[in-house]
Amino acid sequence: xxxxxxxxxxxxxxxxxxxxxxxxxxxxxxxxxxxxxxxxxxxxxxxxxxx
Amino acid sequence: xxxxxxxxxxxxxxxxxxxxxxxxxxxxxxxxxxxxxxxxxxxxxxxxxxxxxxxxxxxxxxxxxxxxxxxxxxxxxxxxxxxxxxxxxxxxxxxxxxxxxxxxxxxxxxxxxxxxxxxxxxxxxxxxxxxxxxxxxxxxxxxxxxxxxxxxxxxxxxxxxxxxxxxxxxxxxxxxxxxxxxxxxxxx
Numbered sequence: 001x002x003x004x005x006x007x008x009x010x011x012x013x014x015x016x017x018x019x020x021x022x023x024x025x026x027x028x029x030x031x032x033x034x035x036x037x038x039x040x041x042x043x044x045x046x047x048x049x050x051x
Numbered sequence: 052x053x054x055x056x057x058x059x060x061x062x063x064x065x066x067x068x069x070x071x072x073x074x075x076x077x078x079x080x081x082x083x084x085x086x087x088x089x090x091x092x093x094x095x096x097x098x099x100x101x102x103x104x105x106x107x108x109x110x111x112x113x114x115x116x117x118x119x120x121x122x123x124x125x126x127x128x129x130x131x132x133x134x135x136x137x138x139x140x141x142x143x144x145x146x147x148x149x150x151x152x153x154x155x156x157x158x159x160x161x162x163x164x165x166x167x168x169x170x171x172x173x174x175x176x177x178x179x180x181x182x183x184x185x186x187x188x189x190x191x192x193x194x195x196x197x198x199x200x201x202x203x204x205x206x207x208x209x210x211x212x213x214x215x216x217x218x219x220x221x222x223x224x225x226x227x228x229x230x231x232x233x234x235x236x237x238x239x
Contacts, residue, residue, distance in 0.1 A: 019238050021152050023183060027108050036152045036183075040053060040235035045120055045149045 009046055011039035022050060053235060057089045057123045057227050059155075064129040064140035066097035071196035072161045074204045076128040079159055079191065082216040083126060086224060094118065096143045103142075111146050119147050124155035124227035125184065130196070131162040131171035136178075144182060152183035153234050155226035157219055159191030167192025187226050189219040 009017040017037035025032045025047070034047040061083055063076035076093060083091040099112050119125070129136050156179050160168015172190050179186050192215070193199060200206055 018235055020234050021183065021239065023148065023152060025148060027148070034149075036149055038153075038234040043053070043055065043121060043123075043231075043234075045152065045234075047149045 009037045009048060011042060011044050011046070013039060013042045013044070015039050015041040017044075017046060023047070053231070057224060057231070058091070058121050059083055059086075059089055059124040059126060059223065059227060060092045060094050060118055060122055061126040061128060062140075063093065063095045063097075064127055064143075065132075065137045066139050067130070067132075067137070070130065071163070071199075072128050072130045074200040074206070075159060075161050075191075075193045075196060077204060078200075078206050078212065079126055079128055079216065082213065082220060086220055089224060092118070096139060099143060101139070101143055101146065106142060107145050108148055112143075115143070116147055116150055119150035122150075122154060123231050124157070124223050125151075126157050126159060126191075126223065127175070127179075128159045128161065128191075129168065129171050129175060131160060131166075131168045134170045134174070136171050136175045141178065144178070147182075149183075153230050154184055155187060155223055155230055156184040157187045157189065157191070157223040159193060159219075161193045161196045163196055165194045167194040185226060185230055187219075187222045189222045191216060191219050 011017050017039050019037050021036035023034045023036050025034050033050040035050050037046045061080045080093040158172045160172040162168040
């Protein structure tokens with residue numbers, strides 16, 4: 001299991017989310033790099049700070 | 052792959068009074084509705100009432116964001132104003148971030164002249180790319196928009212436009228399915 005897979009985000013519906021993109025958030029002053037995750041069960045998306 | 056139906060809303064991208072694009076959006080919406088396995092809704096950005104004193108995610112509209120998050124693809128019906136896209140459409144699109152990423156998008160250009168909104172389509176493509184959307188390479192082109200519909204909003208040359216929309220939606224549905232599979236199953 002890769003490092004990233006060991007840190008799967010968990011959706012509000014309980015399913016493990018899939019990390020499929022990186023996105024720069026230009027709305028914050030220091031242009032934060034974010035990971036984009038999507039839930040395979042309900043389709044919800046979520047961001048978290050990239051390491 | 053998840054068995055949820057695809058959700059592909061149609062966005063009417065102008066708030067201008069007397070807009071010819073409204074009939075186009077309704078026609079496109081009806082075409083999407085007829086696709087098996089696809090759910091849709093028509094979003095009129097004029098009804099969203101976005102404020103004009105701020106921009107970006109700070110003015111997020113809960114309903115619009117939830118719709119975009121649920122969406123697997125988007126159809127944008129966009130008039131060409133002075134060779135560009137309506138500023139209000141950009142204002143609305145900029146209110147989301149994660150909601151668009153790796154989702155399919157197709158553009159239906161609308162123009163009074165004879166080029167079917169090709170210039171607005173070309174101008175909008177880099178915006179959609181930066182938003183994280185994946186554009187298809189079929190477009191909808193609606194030239195002479197003021198003469199395309201009768202007084203009841205029925206399109207006059209229906210056969211031609213239905214055929215074109217069939218190709219457009221065929222690719223959009225394919226791209227929406229492929230990207231959903233990718234979002235759900237393929238990690239970077």
